[in-house]
Amino acid sequence: MSRVEVRKTHKLYIGGAFPRSESGRTYEAVDAKGRFLANMAKASRKDGRDAVLAARKAFGGWSTRTPYNRGQILYRIAEVMEGRRDQLTTQLREAEGLSPKRTEAVVDAAVDRVVWYAGWADKYAQVLGNANPVSGPFFNLSSPEPTGVVAIVAPQGGGAGPRAADGQGPLLGLVSTVLPAITTGNTVVVVASEAHPIPAVTLAEIMATSDLPSGVVNLLTGSSAEIAPWLATHSDVNGLDLTGVDDPELARTLESDGAENLKRVRRPSDEDWLREPTLSRLEQWVETKTVWHPIGV
Amino acid sequence: MAFEYAPAPESRAIVDLKSSYGLFIDGEFVDGTGTPFKSISPASEEVLAEVSEASEADVTKAVQAARRAFEKVWGPMPGRERAKYLYRIARIIAERSRELAVLESLDNGKPIKESRDVDIPLVSQWFFYYAGWADKLGYAGRGPDPQPLGVAGQVIPWNFPLMMLAWKIAPALAAGNTVVLKPAETTPLTALLFAEICQQADLPPGVVNIVTGAGATGQALVEHPDVDKVAFTGSTAVGRQIARSVAGTDKKLTLELGGKAANIVFADAPLDQAVEGIVGGIFFNQGHVCCAGSRLLVQESVYDEVLERLKRRMGTLRLGDPLDKNTDIGAINSAEQLARIRELSDVGDAEGAERWSAPCEIPDHGFWFAPTIFTGVTQAHRIAREEIFGPVLSVLTFRTPAEAVEKANNTPYGLSAGVWTEKGSRILSMAEQLRAGVVWANTFNKFDPTSPFGGYKESGYGREGGRHGLASYLKEHA
Incomplete structure (x- = not known):
């Protein structure tokens, strides 16, 4: 008699812990052919608010780590991802139904993307900052600082958006939106791909074992249309990344709601995540601070 | 023993105030079709001039003029040529600085020593600084061949009327955009004098358009569908409304709002x-x-x-x-x-x-x-x-x-x-x-065109000044 598999309960990732949804709700994740894969926690408004709380709590510590230290931790995420490459590949292939070769290319790109951003942690300030030659006896320096708590609707994949067939969204799209925000010292609440959330939960487990402090990334599974409005109106959220919002009307409402506390908003986009990124997403979640001091004896 | 100060008024003879002012659209002064309003001196409450109000239709004309100028003249013009126009403007502002300072103090109420020694010198410097960027956009951090956004709709406040104009117009033009700018309803006069300066500089028609009016004119401008970029300085309440109104569009937005430092x-x-x-x-x-x-x-x-x-x-x-x-x-x-x-x-x-x-x-x-x-x-x-x-x-x-x-x-x-x-x-x-x-x-309230300025949180987003201020008027990396 063959061995019976030990299945895993897939949960949310909030403040470094893996709770079920406080609402007690779940929904079914299915594979590319519509077959049952797992019951996923269906995050509620309360889960969203708990996640924002955890992200805010983590912000002070994470944003004041040395850039070198942040880079090391992000690189560690890539190291642990590499070790769980087979698991990620299997989960992504089940979800998206891609060829093995294609799936591997996407997973490899996701790992490499993390390495790319890890390397930026102690460099972007030199590229985005400036010494300003003011016309007077003043020291004048502009440097980028993190915006704060960033809420992200990650690329969806799985039948949503024109690039869905590429299978990039659930993992590569996720790391490509989350990493730039945390590289610059922000903390994140991310709503994972609704249809294909399992690779995202695995990524959360990877982050939880990569020395990433609790609360720096908080990951919710469930309906982005249900959760995102609570994040868009939350006054302790400073940035809103709508990359994965496929419904233009929902995107408009979320952007408009975000105006209440002047959230920085990144509008939806459909990108080829396999392309090497620009600095755009790093620049998106920083504030330029300019410090003046007189020069004199 | 107390020393008294004798009055030392700056002469206002240098300012040639007209009794009424029109809008500046496509290089010409034209009458607006809204209800004209009066700009007064806040120090004496005397009426300084009557000013046209731009209606929605007038705003559309201004945006159309800006669009034509962007597509036919300013956009295709090499950066080094755009630069020369901006240098001209910087020089003319310096040449006419006393006139501008007196008019600014008359219309706004600020002390002449501030308009003369702070506002107007910075205005000239702002244009001079960004003039030099016009042919160096590849070094602005937006890739080797960055593109302008198009038509910028800009709404500015009454506290530093001409300085805010310079902060908005200089980087926009250097980057190759054209602009429609609405000055505040209580302080429109120096912006209209600036329009004359554009004429003296032979700036091509439509590159700079000035529409005067109050909130409704500003709203018509920022909500105009053919505007690619909105830049606003003013209250957080209005900034919030603008952020809502551009939601779901492709318009780029920068906001410089309130503070409580x-x-x-x-x-x-x-x-x-x-x-x-x-x-x-x-x-x-x-x-x-x-x-x-x-x-x-x-x-x-x-x-x-x-x-x-x-x-x-x-x-x-x-x-x-x-x-x-x-x-x-x-x-x-x-x-x-x-x-x-x-x-x-x-x-x-x-x-x-x-x-x-x-x-x-x-x-x-x-x-x-x-x-x-x-x-x-x-x-x-x-x-x-x-x-x-x-x-x-x-x-x-x-x-x-x-x-x-x-x-x-x-x-x-x-x-x-x-x-x-x-x-x-x-x-x-x-x-x-x-x-x-x-x-x-160990200092306060210092400003410089090379130095990025702008807020965190509800003070807005985007920066004005320096390389950052220029990048706000260029497209994202391709």
């Missing part, structure tokens, strides 16, 4: 310099400054000494005729703003703070408010939380640096902050922890 004085600060900084921080331009140091945080051990020196210094401030070269405090810009300042100050009294105003004579006509401080202010008081936008300072105290940081950051705003201390490591530590876009250490 903390000016933090440590016990080891050079107190006389700090007092000068406190006075400059809140009473410069009658406190009509979004980055004004309107919350003074004094370390408890020097509180009495600082307050005594501050009151003594405030007693020497001269309030009166904005055109008098000895005037320190000019007129409040409008009756409406004066009412707002009075209302919030009365709330300060009602909530239990203690008011002290510098003894000074208030002229019979015009809008005036004596330099005022409130002591005994707590963080819960409205005068410690809301932007008053007038010469009113709220004084709070602290014991430790950590408490100073916590109080300074306890605001939805994050535009600027000040720190006064002789200890270098403390300056850097405070500068790091203050959540504000500009931190002035």
